Amino acid sequence: MKKRILTIFAMLLMAIPTAWAAQPVAGEAAPDFELRDQNGELHSIEDYRGKWVALYFYPKDDTPGCTTEACEFRDNIFSFDTAGCQILGVSMDDQESHKAFSEKHGLPFPLLADTTGTTANAYGVKWRFLGITVAKRQTFLIDPDGNVAIHYKDVDPDTHSKEVLADLERLQSEQ
Numbered sequence: 001m002k003k004r005i006l007t008i009f010a011m012l013l014m015a016i017p018t019a020w021a022a023q024p025v026a027g028e029a030a031p032d033f034e035l036r037d038q039n040g041e042l043h044s045i046e047d048y049r050g051k052w053v054a055l056y057f058y059p060k061d062d063t064p065g066c067t068t069e070a071c072e073f074r075d076n077i078f079s080f081d082t083a084g085c086q087i088l089g090v091s092m093d094d095q096e097s098h099k100a101f102s103e104k105h106g107l108p109f110p111l112l113a114d115t116t117g118t119t120a121n122a123y124g125v126k127w128r129f130l131g132i133t134v135a136k137r138q139t140f141l142i143d144p145d146g147n148v149a150i151h152y153k154d155v156d157p158d159t160h161s162k163e164v165l166a167d168l169e170r171l172q173s174e175q
Contacts, residue, residue: 023124023138026150030055030142031122035090037110038098043088045146052085052172053142054164056155057125057135061093061101061111065137069157074107076161083168090114091135092126139164143171 087109098111120126120135
């Protein structure tokens with residue numbers, strides 16, 4: 001009986017979402033990273049100094065919500081380009097998974113492979129749920145100086161890219 005209770009307790013603990021690190025807030029420097037994309041190219045936040053960056057984290061390649069979100073960013077790529085904003089997707093999937101996902105859906109922006117979860121942890125989006133560690137679906141809009149302008153904690157994959165674009169246009173008009 002005692003063993004059964006301990007087993008149930010352990011299972012319940014695994015079901016509790018667990019985050020690792022604090023999240024950067026608006027006005028703070030965006031944590032730097034060095035990650036490879038689906039084509040093996042290395043990317044750093046410093047590579048995008050002088051440009052806006054929509055850094056979006058997502059749990060898993062080719063799942064319904066993640067596909068919807070990625071395709072929404074894809075469908076609005078010209079508006080992001082016009083606004084001088086680079087889109088970067090990040091998940092804990094590997095390069096091969098990103099390559100297949102990108103090719104399947106014609107994604108015209110880098111998908112960064114954070115296989116160790118170091119970047120997800122630096123941004124406070126790494127979490128464990130039901131025994132699986134993934135990145136939470138959250139986005140950081142980073143300004144040309146490399147600071148977090150907006151942190152989106154609640155993301156609706158169907159409308160998120162339009163929300164980011166509207167905020168980007170507002171922020172640019174206030175400069």
